[in-house]
Amino acid sequence: MRICIIGAGYVGLTTAAVLSDLGHKVKCVDRDETKINALEQGVIPIYEPGLSELVVRNRKEGRLTFSSDVAASMDEHELIMIAVGTPSAADGSADLVYVRSVLLALSTVLHTHKVIIMKSTVPPGTGVWAEEFLLGLGVPGTLFDIVSNPEFLREGTAIHDTLNPDRIVIGSRSVDAAEKVRAIYNGIEAETVWTGQTEAELIKYGSNAFLATKLSFVNELARVCDVFGADIMQVAEGIGKDTRIGGKFLQAGIG
Ligand SMILES: NC(=O)c1ccc[n+]([C@@H]2O[C@H](COP(=O)([O-])OP(=O)(O)OC[C@H]3O[C@@H](n4cnc5c(N)ncnc54)[C@H](O)[C@@H]3O)[C@@H](O)[C@H]2O)c1
The missing domain is CATH 1.20.5 (Single alpha-helices involved in coiled-coils or other helix-helix interfaces)
Structure with missing residues (x-):
């Protein structure tokens, strides 16, 4: 499968490395050009046991690429995984400004159907809000499905946790989209929790x-x-x- 991952941080980069190692063609995208340039030179911005080896191997074998052109990269893919930060705002709520900016960019390239996988940790109701946000921008509902697929990895054991999760949680209204997202984890042994x-x-x-x-x-x-x-x-x-x-x-x- 071909997957575009938005955000090359702890979650995005680790997931990109593991999914490419499972055999998928993954493009990992970040708006931080310095980070992307470093990754293209083989410099990994974080230390996680095993991450560097996976990135080097899968880049060499052509399954893992990087880009800072967020919209163009999303345009080329059907499966879009959002893994941008959701930091705490001053009042303690989650700041969804980065998620919103990804959705805004996505709305400009939503000409064919896409499955939008929400990997970032977002407050309950964000999936419904994201759907309404895209519809409000004039994107027809037939052109996208949103699937919540939260991440449970721990920093320091990120690769191990991604390869050995206690469960894979997949929440969606669309059975078709949910099954597509489950398929990207084929090869990882874990119980799947199917939910809304x-x-x-x-x-x-x-x-x-x-x-x-x-x-x-x-x-x-x-x-x-x-x-x-x-x-x-x-x-x-x-x-x-x-x-x-x-x-x-x-x-x-x-x-
Ligand atoms: N780090 C963890 O241990 C962990 C574990 C589980 C879940 N999460 C959740 O996963 C999400 C990502 O966390 P992280 O630790 O990987 O964050 P991070 O800050 O390490 O990385 C986020 C990346 O997203 C990029 N980004 C922001 N806006 C962008 C945009 N519009 N387009 C492209 N790239 C953009 C940033 O430049 C950054 O490189 C958060 O919601 C977090 O709560 C994190």
Whole structure:
């Protein structure tokens, strides 16, 4: 399959490297020309174990290319994966300015049908909003489907996590588009969770919130341990052995 990935950051670059290694032809696009020029010289802007090797191999074999021409690259592809940043705004909400600018550029090249894969972490309702945004720009609804396909990788183990996900979440109204997106992961062993678009967005937000809750909880418990002169490491280990709770994300620390 031919896939265009927008954003050459942690998520976009890692996904591009892994998908090209699975045999797809991937074009990874970023509006940051310095980053794209560096990638074309073989300079990887982040350190992730295994990433450099995958990028070098797949570039050499012609399956992975880079470009800073966002609109033209999207024009050439049916499968468009959005992996741009969604930083927190001043009021704590997610700033969708980068997602919006990708959709705006996409609207100018939507002449044939495209599957828009939302890989960025976006608030619940963003898929519905994106659809309305494109329709509002005059793009006929028959020319696109939006599929939510959230990412769960961790920085530092990004390649491993992408190749060994606990699950692949695919949320869409269109069964056809959902199946096309699942097919790009053929070769990766993982259970697929098929959902609606908003449900997929809520799975990602719910997962993040739950993990943050676990960390906050164990940090609070560490303060209780301090009061009693108890060792939080022993306490957390004992709690984590309960399979209903689990020991991951149950280490007290400053984070
Ligand atoms: N980093 C992680 O561990 C992680 C894990 C899971 C999900 N996510 C989510 O994935 C998304 C991407 O995160 P990241 O860490 O890869 O971000 P990042 O900041 O490392 O990379 C984003 C890239 O998008 C590019 N970009 C921004 N606007 C663009 C545009 N209009 N056209 C083309 N390129 C554009 C930027 O130049 C940048 O290189 C975010 O929504 C994030 O929350 C991140």
